[in-house]
Amino acid sequence: MPTAQVTLDPAFRIAPVGRRLFGSFVEHMGRCVYGGIHEPGHSEADVDGNRLDVLKLVRDLGVSVVRYPGGNFVSGYRWEDGVGPVGNRPRRLDLAWRSIETNAFGLNEFMAWSKLAKLEPMLAVNLGTRGIQEACDLLEYTNHPGGTRLSDLRRAHGVAEPHNVRLWCLGNEMDGPWQIGHTTADAYGRLAAETAKAMRQVDPTIELVACGSSNADMPTFGSWEATVLDHTFEHVDYISLHAYYEQNGDDRASFLATAAGMDRFIEGIVATADHVAAKKKSRKRLMLSFDEWNLWQQSRFGGHTNLSWEQAPRLIEDTYTVQDAVVFGSLLMSLLRHADRVAIACLAQLVNVIGPIRAESDRPAWAQTIFHPFALTAQHARGDVLRVATTTDLYDTAEHGAVPLVDVVATHDSESGQVTVFAINRHTNEPARLDIDLRAFGDLVVAEHLYLGGDDLDAANSIETPERIAPVRATGHTIDGGHLRASAPPVTWNMLRLVPRPA
Numbered sequence: 273m274p275t276a277q278v279t280l281d282p283a284f285r286i287a288p289v290g291r292r293l294f295g296s297f298v299e300h301m302g303r304c305v306y307g308g309i310h311e312p313g314h315s316e317a318d319v320d321g322n323r324l325d326v327l328k329l330v331r332d333l334g335v336s337v338v339r340y341p342g343g344n345f346v347s348g349y350r351w352e353d354g355v356g357p358v359g360n361r362p363r364r365l366d367l368a369w370r371s372i373e374t375n376a377f378g379l380n381e382f383m384a385w386s387k388l389a390k391l392e393p394m395l396a397v398n399l400g401t402r403g404i405q406e407a408c409d410l411l412e413y414t415n416h417p418g419g420t421r422l423s424d425l426r427r428a429h430g431v432a433e434p435h436n437v438r439l440w441c442l443g444n445e446m447d448g449p450w451q452i453g454h455t456t457a458d459a460y461g462r463l464a465a466e467t468a469k470a471m472r473q474v475d476p477t478i479e480l481v482a483c484g485s486s487n488a489d490m491p492t493f494g495s496w497e498a499t500v501l502d503h504t505f506e507h508v509d510y511i512s513l514h515a516y517y518e519q520n521g522d523d524r525a526s527f528l529a530t531a532a533g534m535d536r537f538i539e540g541i542v543a544t545a546d547h548v549a550a551k552k553k554s555r556k557r558l559m560l561s562f563d564e565w566n567l568w569q570q571s572r573f574g575g576h577t578n579l580s581w582e583q584a585p586r587l588i589e590d591t592y593t594v595q596d597a598v599v600f601g602s603l604l605m606s607l608l609r610h611a612d613r614v615a616i617a618c619l620a621q622l623v624n625v626i627g628p629i630r631a632e633s634d635r636p637a638w639a640q641t642i643f644h645p646f647a648l649t650a651q652h653a654r655g656d657v658l659r660v661a662t663t664t665d666l667y668d669t670a671e672h673g674a675v676p677l678v679d680v681v682a683t684h685d686s687e688s689g690q691v692t693v694f695a696i697n698r699h700t701n702e703p704a705r706l707d708i709d710l711r712a713f714g715d716l717v718v719a720e721h722l723y724l725g726g727d728d729l730d731a732a733n734s735i736e737t738p739e740r741i742a743p744v745r746a747t748g749h750t751i752d753g754g755h756l757r758a759s760a761p762p763v764t765w766n767m768l769r770l771v772p773r774p775a
């Protein structure tokens with residue numbers, strides 16, 4: 273039986289749990305916008321066409337930031353098409369996803385929706401087919417109070433107050449040959465730096481994200497960041513990273529250890545950013561924006577060039593299993609343990625398109641399996657992330673080498689006294705014994721131990737059985753002399769919440 277001896281201490285803090293770690297992403301892709309968050313005429317839609325059943329799930333998910341409007345889509349997008357009277361908006365070819373874009377939903381609709389959902393917007397500018405001028409124009413339209421051509425245009429469009437959007441991405445995945453306007457690190461770095469400087473002249477309060485690598489397997493990974501940051505280091509606040517993971521054939525052992533790959537990816541970028549800082553003799557510690565991450569069975573996607581021109585087609589509507597929820601929960605643990613450097617993370621995407629939420633025209637929206645670890649982590653990872661001292665057994669994987677069978681992350685909220693422990697048991701047929709030394713926190717009791725995983729790893733939620741998979745309540749834990757002892761069933765993601773013993 274695998275065991276994990278864990279010691280926690282409130283003094284060993286990594287960083288506060290930033291709420292922006294629980295972001296997501298809405299792209300004009302497939303049915304994420306149309307038929308996802310927005311579906312006029314649906315029985316659950318409000319007067320603006322926003323689906324309230326989807327909105328409720330978005331709120332329950334606990335999402336903080338939402339990135340918009342892409343993704344690959346943004347690299348061919350004209351933001352002006354999506355503002356003003358809906359009847360005057362052009363239908364366009366969206367080259368990124370070979371789709372027909374009606375532009376019925378645009379910037380002001382997105383801003384109204386994010387207000388309703390109580391989310392912080394994060395906008396991307398098009399540095400694929402456009403450049404500095406359009407980025408500044410969009411920023412003026414969005415954030416300038418009034419008295420200029422574009423801010424007055426916004427007002428004429430019925431939005432009197434500026435949107436005051438803080439977070440801006442300087443393009444999307446410009447290292448990828450699939451990107452419209454794909455370019456070299458040098459050319460992108462120069463453009464991103466100049467765009468950043470000009471945008472800050474429009475609004476000095478914004479925070480800017482430069483494009484890092486589209487994934488850790490890109491041939492330019494590492495050198496791309498080094499070159500881009502050589503140009504942009506002083507002008508941006510974040511470097512982005514994107515990653516989508518899937519099981520390779522029947523190699524479950526490696527898939528369960530995916531978080532080890534995510535750890536390495538993050539640490540590689542941190543090292544590169546700090547290398548650039550050292551070269552520039554700068555004390556600045558650049559933060560990371562993991563602004564697209566998820567599981568995605570990308571090998572099953574035939575690529576955009578094989579699609580036919582359609583309006584809001586069904587694209588990459590992956591169904592997530594119980595096993596996916598376990599791995600997904602462990603990716604959140606990786607993000608948490610890097611909270612000192614990862615400031616923003618966006619689960620890509622939010623609805624239908626590799627989304628934790630699914631929606632169909634004739635039924636209420638429902639939550640996929642991966643919804644649950646996200647919602648629980650967003651709700652209960654509070655206060656500071658703690659440095660965890662864990663002793664556990666290792667196992668060998670083809671993709672990641674030797675990896676701990678049990679991985680643990682913990683947070684501590686000094687105000688409420690709550691300690692939350694997240695643990696994954698990667699053993700495929702044995703429960704893991706957790707022995708957690710909590711003496712440094714005083715007298716705690718277990719408020720709950722929930723897990724996802726267990727016997728039927730292929731089970732999933734569906735339109736017919738939307739609530740089949742939900743967190744399971746575990747029993748059998750004890751606290752004795754400040755030691756928590758609990759058992760994590762095989763292939764499970766676990767959350768244990770400990771609170772001070774009531775007086």
Ligand code: AHR
Nearest residue numbers: 299343344345444445620
């Ligand atoms: O999320 C789907 C796509 O994946 C995004 O448009 C792109 O940025 C990434 O390659």
